[in-house]
Amino acid sequence: MMRKVFSIIIFVFMLSIISTAYAKKVNKEINVVISVDKNRVEIGNHIRLTVGVEGAFDTDIPELSVPESFSLMYGPSVSTQTTIINNVVKVFRGFMYGFSPSENGKFEIGPVTLKYKGKRYTSNSINIEVVERTPFESTIDEGTDRSGKRVDINKMVFVELVTDKAEAYIYEEIIQSFKLYFQKGLPIDDLDYVAASTKSFLAEKLGDERRYEEVRDGILYNVIELRTALFPLVSGKIEIPPAKFKCNIIIRQQRNRGSMFEEFMGGGGRRYPVERSTEPVKLLIKQLPEVDKPEDFAGAVGKYTMDVLAKPAKVKIGDPITLSINIRGEGNIQTIGEPLLAPDGMNNFKDYDYETKVTITDRGDGIRGEKLFHKVIEPQSEDVDFIPGISFSYFDPDIETYKTLTHEPVPIEIEHSDIETPIRLSLESAGLAKGKVKILTKDILPLMTDLYSFKNQGVAIYKRPVLLSIIFLIPILIVVACVYVQRQRALLSNDVGYARKKHAMAHAQKHLSNARGLLQLDNPPEFYATLAGTILKHIADKLNVTSASVTSDNIYDILEKRGVSNEVIKGLRQCLESCDYGRFSSGQLSREQMESTLETAEKVIVQLEKQL
Incomplete structure (x- = not known):
């Protein structure tokens, strides 16, 4: 009996500790942010205002501060979302309102x-411009309500092309960013x-595409x-021409209102084609300075380090030594020139051409990597x-100075060896070796006078x-295999579409493994989303x-046009519907249902791999 009571006490104690830790983790930081779907609105239309509270799920309704001419149309509509990533709990609670202004002018909403829990938190403020009802340029008339509401497409989707610097030296790295902005929740x-x-x-190319959220003008x-x-590659004034972007946006229709799932996925709306072009980017590219330019400078620009290794360090005359020189850093690794060995010290060596290997280690915020130079040298004395010593020069654009990396001479030891004069079995060169070797030509030939009497003991090869x-056939097969391998490497390197298709199954298996891990953690929302x-x-x-x-709204039409069988499309539809139900359902799904959906997804992916 005492043992059972003791177990209950320990259980309650551990539960209180976990609850306290969870509460601390959840309530660690409170942040209040307000945002609107547009910051310029016509009289009679409405704006959607969202108050987001990060870090708490049990707050009261925030206190709004809005102009008197803004009439409340609906709200607040409250939603709560909780995510657990790497044992970190993130909580978000949103309050959504609709306001309709009745006077033109510039107004400020907020702070909220x-x-x-005894503390007071304030949000940012947002400026709203209210104008008379006049048609916008590049607008779409939805025709969905009696007020004749219009949508300003320019604020819904736009693009930018920017660089991290306006001036640079020739061969210096410049980061170019193409950014596509589209309003949160807008289906495209x-x-x-x-x-x-x-x-x-x-x-x-620098890494994969980045996806994030950003507030522009509220x-x-x-x-x-x-x-x-x-x-x-050239200096002077260079202009990067505009980048172009096309897409279809989906404007939801209010007259024939679809289901909640269709609205969430962008269904039940009308498609409008949108084309956007960025502004050109103007750059000033400067020549590298001639002052203090090293003689061995071969055009490397960036920041680099150098390591040198020679093996073996103890050889005989004529034996090969492999000299490995590793240049690593940030810049255009591919075009780094060869390091220089002191010419006056190479007189007693026989050297061969460099062999190089380039490895890009990071494509995050710039190109970083290393270039490994292998050179074989043979001592001749x-x-x-x-x-001899090794040097490598580069230009550092940050401090606008040339730098030279040097490595001290590498000590080696040459072992003594007795070199014998080679025997020459020809009469013509007998005089050159007179007194040193005995010419055996005349002695050997008599022993082989009947050369034609020798016969093969086996069948002749012909x-x-x-x-x-x-x-x-062996050389032909080797050549064909080499050509095939080289072609595959070229396709994977140059054809992005081919590479994506080739690696699609491997990537899918990796993500399915992640989903199986979420299944073990019993996290249904994350599992079905993944x-x-x-x-x-x-x-x-x-x-x-x-x-x-590729969305749940258009994927079935796309696959049907690609010739995917109806059976596979039906299985895909059932799988995606199960995932959507699992993500948005308030009920708790069983472990067996999750495993069944995972097996269906694996089967569908295998079938799609065969038919696409």
């Missing part, structure tokens, strides 16, 4: 105040991006960013005590057709389209 599909021409640059946008590292066929995202991402990779252009 929130009282929570059929994305088509035409990158700006970079014919005056060497271009290297409006919350989703942002998709594509970044490229540019290395200018016993008087050699060291490999009488074995199978063996001859194998001998001739599962649905994995399927849609796999389809996007197989079709070589952006992930944003």
Whole structure:
């Protein structure tokens, strides 16, 4: 009995500790932010105001501060979301309102105040401009209500092309960013991006696309960013031409209101084509200074370090020594020139050309990596005590100075060896070796006077057709294999679509493994979201389209046009519907249901892999 009571006490104690830790983790920081769907509105139309509270789920309704001419149309509509990532609990509670202004002018909404557990929190403020009802340029008449509400597309979707610097030296790294802004919650599909021409640059892609949120003029946008590292090849004033972007946006219709799921996924709306172009980017590219330029400078610009290794350090005359020189740092790693060995110290060496290997280690905020140089040298004299010193020069654009990395001579030891004069079995050169070797030519020949009497003990090779066929086929097969491997490497390197399709299954299996981990953690919302995202991402990779252009609204039509069987499409539909139900259902789903959905997803991905 005492043992049972003691167990209950320990259980209650542990439960209180966990609850306290959870509460501390949840309430660690409170942040209040307000945002609107537009900051310029016509009289009679309405704006959607959202008050977001991060870090607490049991707060009261915030105290709003809005102009008197703003009439409340609806709200607050309250929603709560909790996520657990890496044992960190994040809580978000949103309060949504609708206001309609009745007077024109410039107004300020906010700050919003929130009282929570004896503390007072305040939000940011947002400026709203109210104008008379006049048609906007580039607007769409929804025709969905009696007030004749119109939508300003320019504020819904726009693009930017920027660089991290306006001036740079030739060969210096410039980070170019293409950013697509579209209002949060706006469904878009059929994305088509035409990158700006970079014919005056060497271009290297930087990582995967970035996705985040950003507030512009009080409006919350989703942002998709594509970044490229540019290395200018010419100096002077260079203009990067505009990048172009096309997509379809979906404007929800209010007259024929669909289901809640259709509205969430962008269904039940009308598509409008949108085209956007960025402004050109003007750059000033400067020549590298001639003052203090080292003689061995070969055009490297950036920041670098150098390591040197020579093996073996103890050899005989004529034996090879492998000299390894590793240049690492940030810049255009591909075009780094060869380091210089002191010319006056190479007289007693025979050297061969460099072999190089380039490894890019980081494409995050710039190109970082290393270039490994291998050089074979052979000492030709016993008087050699060291490999000559090595130098490598580069230009540092941050401090606008040339720098030279040097490595001290590498000591080596040459072992003594007795070199014998080679025997020459020819009469013509007998005089050169007179007194040193005995010419055996005349002594050997008499022993082999009847050379034609020797016969093969086996069958001659030309009488074995199978063996001859194998001998001739082996080089052909090797050449064909090498050509195939080289072609595959070229395709994977140069054809992005082919590479995505080739690696799609491997990526899908990796994400399915992550989903299985969430299944073990018993986290249904994250599990179903990961599962649905994995399927849609796999389809996007197989079709070589952006992930944003593949949605539950259009995927079935796309697959049908691609010739995917109705059975597979039906299985896909059931799987995605199960995922959506699991993500948005308030009820708790069983472990068996989650495992069944995972098995269905794996089966669908295998079938799609075969048919796409």
